[in-house]
Amino acid sequence: MFFFRDAENRYFYVNQFDEKNMIIQDIIVYEFNGEESLRTITAKEGKWVADTWKLENGTIYNYHEGEKSAYEISFATLDIILKEDLQKFFKNQRTPQEMSSKELRQQIDILQQAGVDTKSFEVDLY
Known part of the structure; x- marks a missing residue:
């Protein structure tokens, strides 16, 4: 398991990574606005295609600034496009x-x- 941050200041937590097949499992993505989390995305699996993580079977939790409640949306697939190449992306993993x-x-x-x-x-x- 590891953490990394992309160029858009999103934080990724990945439990497993199959480098051969470019598949990640048990993913959590945090998107922030300053100190506060605006959105949390969870997914069971994701696959790298071109410049995009294609996440599958997940949920998006949207938070409103200043409120503790959130609303959630389930998804079958969700694309997260990265503005940097994959090798640079994984270079930031820790x-x-x-x-x-x-x-x-x-x-x-x-x-x-x-x-x-x-x-x-x-x-x-x-």
Whole structure:
């Protein structure tokens, strides 16, 4: 599992990556407006096609600034277009072991807010 950020300041959490087939599994994408999350996208699987991650079987959670509630939309497929090539994209990936304590704590907080089990990350932190 690893984290990375794209050129548009979206944060990606990927549980598994099949490099041979260019497939990612158990994906969470966070889109921010400053400090606040505007949208969280979860998907079971994604495949790299041209300059796009084609995510499948997921949910989009949209948040309104200043409100704690969100509305959700399920999707069969969703395209996330990247403005950088894939190798540059993966160059920014980091495992929990490669992060500083502060960076890992921030990622744990984000994942906990999304309801993700963070025990394995907390073990890395301590």
